[in-house]
Amino acid sequence: MGLAGHEVLAAVLQVRAGSLQVMLWERAREPHAHRWSLPGGGLGDDEDVETSIRRQLAEKVDVRQLSHVEQLAVFSNPARVPGLRVVATAFLGLVPSHIDPVVPSDTAWHPVDTLPSTAFDHQAICRRARSRLASKLSYTNLGFALAPPEFTISALRSLYSAALGYKVSATNLQRVLSRRGLLEPTGGTVQPGPSGGRPAALFRFVSGEMRITDPFAVLRPPSTRSLGS
Amino acid sequence: MGLAGHEVLAAVLQVRAGSLQVMLWERAREPHAHRWSLPGGGLGDDEDVETSIRRQLAEKVDVRQLSHVEQLAVFSNPARVPGLRVVATAFLGLVPSHIDPVVPSDTAWHPVDTLPSTAFDHQAICRRARSRLASKLSYTNLGFALAPPEFTISALRSLYSAALGYKVSATNLQRVLSRRGLLEPTGGTVQPGPSGGRPAALFRFVSGEMRITDPFAVLRPPSTRSLGS
DNA sequence: TCAAAAGTGTTAAGTTTACACCCATGG
DNA sequence: CCATGGGTGTAAACTTAACACTTTTGA
Incomplete structure (x- = not known):
């Protein structure tokens, strides 16, 4: 009755060498040995999902190097991973281009357009992350x-x-x-x-906090003609 | 290590009597007895979150009456509900205005602008739903x-x-x-x-499936001057 | 013929794209 | 003085908001 493992995963994106890349680590063990997967892990008992993904990413990159983190979606297909059921909350993480994080030896960056063989549903998460980033840039x-x-x-x-x-x-x-x-x-x-x-x-x-800058494409509220600078 | 209850909740919105309203049911028992809460419940073992919320809403409204369902976000504060930890995946659901679903006796519609006393973090979920709807209408x-x-x-x-x-x-x-x-x-x-x-x-x-109609506010791809009708 | 509600014409404002042109520097 | 980027001026295209005006109906 609603009891399941819960993991958090992040597609950490950075523009490297002129292309948008995602940080992946190569699984050593089954299932899906030698396939590439997103960093993350189990949700701790005393943390919410954002705290959790930040903590887990700290093992891969210094959290201070993350310029932005946001939730993408829940991935909950019962068969998304073999064995005990695990629901995943997926995140988008961003690293500014001037930083070159030291990553573990099993971890590497891959262009999101030419992903290697990925584990589980991690490819879908990467696509979602890329799409969210592109939209929000606009x-x-x-x-x-x-x-x-x-x-x-x-x-x-x-x-x-x-x-x-x-x-x-x-x-x-x-x-x-x-x-x-x-x-x-x-x-x-x-x-x-x-x-x-x-x-x-x-x-x-000017700002280092995300802010919506083009709030209404259409159907704006009636003009109050007093917002101009 | 990542084991927690998982529930799905939906803010079902409908325009009724000229105002945007949300479907809530009044809790009979503690915790938060007599406060109003969103429909939903535990995630079943063999269903993903969307299947689950649709199943659970079927107890409140005929699922065929739902014109749209989409994920909002995960709410995972460890203290969001008392007792055993429960992570929630929140949904936005929409019902077209010409339908007046038969709802259980403990269930009623409330204008989202003047919510009654709500249980847990359900008020935040309602706000999120209203905000998502307003954005997507544009x-x-x-x-x-x-x-x-x-x-x-x-x-x-x-x-x-x-x-x-x-x-x-x-x-x-x-x-x-x-x-x-x-x-x-x-x-x-x-x-x-x-x-x-x-x-x-x-x-x-023309269409009954959600489609983005104003994809790029700015920073459009280079024009291919061949899309005009 | 008038009031009411629906729908169209038209203008003005705002934003973005495209591209020509000018600026500053190294060789 | 020319090539190479960097940056600005300007016009055109596209969209939306605002509002006057026309259309169609009931009384």
């Missing part, structure tokens, strides 16, 4: 979670392109994020490379 | 789940207004939903009331 300030503290617009463009899976225009990216008040110039610039070019200005995200 | 075709098979634009306007919590213009509602191809006229009309007026045309939703 209507929230979640870019902060992929980017280093300071960056050039073209660096940010690369991050967005990798996460979204298609080219983003640097011009328009800057316009949109600036209009919404998400970006501010640091005042600093970066020296051009050996082939020259104008020095790029550095920017930072 | 960027999906989820209106179909609130509306009867055929309806006038002004009836639809009332449904959207109740669910969103603010007045929606019938003119613009029709424009937006028609532009997106969600509505089609049935050809029928409704006779005007006793005070006269032009007969209203009847419409229906």
